[in-house]
Amino acid sequence: MNQQFYQSIFDKQQQTEDVPPNNVITDWALQLVRLLYPEISKQFFSTPLQFEAAFQQLESSLVTILESTKECQHCDNRTKSKTFFQQLPEIYRLLNADVTAITEGDPAAKSEFEVIRTYPGFFAICFYRIAHALLLLDIPLLPRILTEYAHSQTGIDIHPGARIGEHLYIDHGTGTVIGETCEIGNHVKLYQGVTLGALSVDKTMAFTKRHPTVEDYVIIYSGATILGGDTIIGHHSIIGGNVWLTKSVAPYSAVYHKAEVEITERKLIHE
Secondary structure, three states: OOHHHHHHHHHHHHHOOOOOOHHHHHHHHHHHHHHHOHHHOOOOOOOHHHHHHHHHHHHHHHHHHHHOOHHHOOOOHHHHHHHHHHOHHHHHHHHHHHHHHHHHHOOOOOOHHHHHHHOHHHHHHHHHHHHHHHHHOOOOOHHHHHHHHHHHHHOOEEOOOOEEOOOOEEOOOOOOEEOOOOEEOOOOEEOOOOEEEOOOOOHHHOOOOOOOEEOOOOEEOOOOEEEOOOOEEOOOOEEOOOOEEOOOEOOOOEEOOOOOOOOOOOOOOOO
């Protein structure tokens, strides 16, 4: 390799923006989730004051992360961190509602403990709700790092910009995609392989609504693809597996993919 190659990589390194390593950011979020849910933590606290001190430490850690991020160097990082932790009781309430939705909705779920400890859908939702709250505080980059970490761990891709209501139930979840401008109401159930995406991908659409709206009490079964910012799935509708939708459906609709399956009888050949 020639000197010009090394020089080009060196020059790029000098221009790289300062951001803490991804593992520092994700470890902070993991510590937060473990404080909220001792079911997945090895820590033991003797008094509520110790809990309070642990949360205060995480608040300070968030300030440090923000101050180490170039885009945040001129922001009021202490105020943003304080505001986020003031919102934590509401985030926790939403997460508990998600746990209830999964526990009550999945016949295979034996307890809330099992859901919290083992379900990838809940893990992805945890990181989404934390990331979404950070995004609403105009904190750059960190929200996407958090949701992409959850994506890498679970196969569930939820953009932090999506707006999602209460009692979200994601079952199995592998391959599920929820786009940036997607809006999801309350008591929605999503199964594996569901795509709530854009009808077309064009950079000029960056600041427009590109992803569908899913109203309350909708069930979307595995492999369904719903595309477009003008597409609205009316409340209490059921979208069957492998459906491809690019237009709105009225409330209380049932949409199914009609597949033709042919079964033939095999003839045994005796030698």
